[in-house]
Amino acid sequence: MFGALVLLVSLLYLGLLFAIAYYGDRQADRGRSIINNPYVYTLSMGVYCTAWTYYGSVGRASSSGLGFLPIYIGPTLIAVLWWFVLRKMVRISRMNRITTIADFIASRYGKSSTLGGLVTVIAVVGIIPYISLQLNAVSASFTLLWGYPELHFNPSDRFTISGLDTALWVTLGMAAFAILFGTRHLDVTEHHQGLVAAIAFESIVKLIAFLAVGFFVTFVLFNGPVDLFGQAMADPALAQLATFSDATVDYNQWAWLTFLSMLAILFLPRQFQMAVLENMDENHIRKASWLFPLYLLVINIFVFPIALAGLIVFRDQPIDADLFVLGLPMAAGNELLALFVFIGGLSAATSMVIVDTVALSTMVSNDLMMPMLLKLRIVRPSERGDYGGTLLSIRRVAIVVIMLLGYLYFRMTDTAASLVSIGLISFAAVAQFAPAFLGGIYWKGGTRLGALSGLVAGFLVWGYTLPLAATHSFGGAPDDFLLYGPWGISWLRPHNLFNLTGLDPVSHSLFWSLLANIGAYVIVSLLTRSSVIEQGQASRFVNVFDYSAESEAIFLWRGTATVQALRSLLERFLGQARTERELNDYARRHSLDWTQMHQADAELVQFAERLLAGVMGAASARVAIASVVQEERLSMDEVLKLLDETSQVRAYSRQLENRTRQLEEKSRELEAATAELRAANERLQELDRLKDDFISTVTHELRTPLTSIRAFAEILYDNPTLDEARRTQFVGIILKESERLSRLINQVLDLAKLEAGAAEWNTTEVDMRALIAEAVRASSGMAEEKGVRILTRIDESRPLLVWVDEDRLMQVMLNLLSNAVKFSPEGRGEVCISTECKDHWLVVHVADNGIGIRPEDQKVIFDKFRQGGDRRMGKPQGTGLGLPISAQIIAHFGGKLWVESEPGKGATFSFMLPLPSSDHR
């Protein structure tokens, strides 16, 4: 009854997966991708966690303690470098329309179909143990659950129910599932959106299921981790599991396994499929490179506690530790949890099987069968026929064959082997891709023959030391072949090559196989020369970031082909509708008219090859293209010329880059200029404000005399009978104010002229002595009126000649003298004019003995309308423009005007003028 429920729920679960995949594909067809975000991308990478992680890790932990962890530490470490490595893989794959990892390697080494086929064989043979692991786990867990509530742990009947082989049924069921899921589209470079969505969903299911059982064991069966670890560590046998020692895992093995899993996460066909081919956006790698390790950490948190709990609970029962995860909830009588756990395990296994078979079947069809069929002329592209359908059929058959091979391996080898030990065999197989692959994307010197030799050498050593050896240890008991070597040759023992001891079988195999692989790859690569097409591909792969996505860069092809031949070739593999669409797009992009064009050029041929590559892989596409075009081989010189042109293109792009940089500089300069302009504008606004101030001040200054003139004029007008004396006094005031008014207006105009530089200057040689005497004479009336004496202390011995405008300088002198007289005390005032010659300067001092100027006033008196006097004397004494005008005049002659004063002791105004050089004298 419960067994039927298990079956029903399993089928419902698979149905749900289909629904998700269907929904994902539907959304993708409508242009709404549900997988185009870093979270789904990360979850889809969770396909790394299979039944191995789900069931096997606990089994591993219960025998090797923490030895289950390197499988997840390795990916965590390499994920740190994903931004370099994985991004490069993604970029290369996208640009070359790579369909599988075999396609990748074949494409890099000159689209070699031999290499593609070899990689396919290694991948298929290498992954078969891994698939058998999934079958093993699912059928074992199913059998266990079928027997509920009893716990059947008898290995002899654990895979059959009522005489039926559950593993075979599971195999066929999964094959059907993978066919339905994975062979819906022909073009593999188009993302399998539905598939990815389903896999991401499975990653969530298995994570939640495993966390659920972890919680249940830790917090329900035991009272939390403290209780669980407390009980376990009290038992020396269990405590030992938490340490590194020869009995559990030693550091040597730990390091090798970490290294192995670093390579596995990059090169497992299903990881390549999910991380590289299904990647929608390179930037998703950023998030995935910390989120994916976090996923691994979370799914592993309860592995060790479950293992310890299983060892405690099933202490006296001979129980397979690989089934603790399911056995613990069953033993506790929690059937719903057991069912959920089983579904989680099923999701872990199915996700691996689906993605791996899709990847492997694509490899088999594109990189193994199609090139073979094309070369053997079984498929003739020049003949009519639907070869797209052929490809799909090959893939479907390949899936069934691969699944059956997995089943066979499972029945042939040691059924008692732990899940992890089976899986590690596959890890070591895909590690063989590392030298050719990594060498291929970082080293241009790697050649096709080098890659071939390396792969063959590594594969042979791997096959001898791991899977072959595995068939010689049925029931865990090694036979003579393992113990003494073939024909008793001890240095050929599969687990102790060259009598090497101290390494576990996997590390041992990894060491020797990679040594042979890398050695052969490097040495043969250095000894051989790569072909023309290889060099082109090497450059495209190694320097992928130098090529833009659109550029085809190098057309290493020359030959003749008709458009019609290419069109019918494409139709045979892509179908008529898609061919029509692609060619029309191409014509639109290149502004071509197919009715006018009969002969295909290199670019069109390359375009067709790329389209085909997306369907059948690079190597097959090359063979297919070669069948319809007459190729001419390019000579080395021509290739060098082509490469030279490419480098010119690159140099041009560097120039462009430089231009861009220059433009950036320009724009920075522009910004600086803008800043200057802004400053100038601010200055202008300031000046504008000053002008407004000036005008308002001038207006104010004009109004003062005008007001008094008007007031007195009104008095005179209103009072005709005013007596003579008053009338004379008022008219006098009006006259005086009018004079002040006209003086003010003259000065304002004068200043405006001076400031605008529009004043007229009649520069002549002037004797300063005469000028001073004239000024004194002119001021004497005003001085006498006030009782002020004017003294001069001038060197009369020689003429003091300066080059000035006489009238202007007189204006300055008079201004200074009248100021001095004005501010001198009445009656005892004394103004002293003195001159001195200093170097080439003539200095004139006008000193008075008035009340002086306060230091804070000494500067502002040279500003317009700022009078020191109004504050000293209580009323304005002048226009406030005299000093500014004088300063302007002196400045015009190249001199300067300044004041020195101590309050209470008078003020001395001085100006200096340049004395002309001797020839003027």
Next chain:
Amino acid sequence: MRSGPRESWLVVLFVAGCLLFSYPLMELFNHVDLLLGAPVSVLYLFGAWLGVIGVAWLIHEWRS
């Protein structure tokens, strides 16, 4: 590939991670004394693991 400071930090983190998960450093914590209820060796491994993830997160997601 242009490499900036972020790229350099990734390389540093990788090397540091390799050191954290190899012989000399791991041996320092290779004992089963219970700390917070869990063996020190287990705590160290998961702690260092989380640390590497945390720093990777910082390097990738930190908007400077």
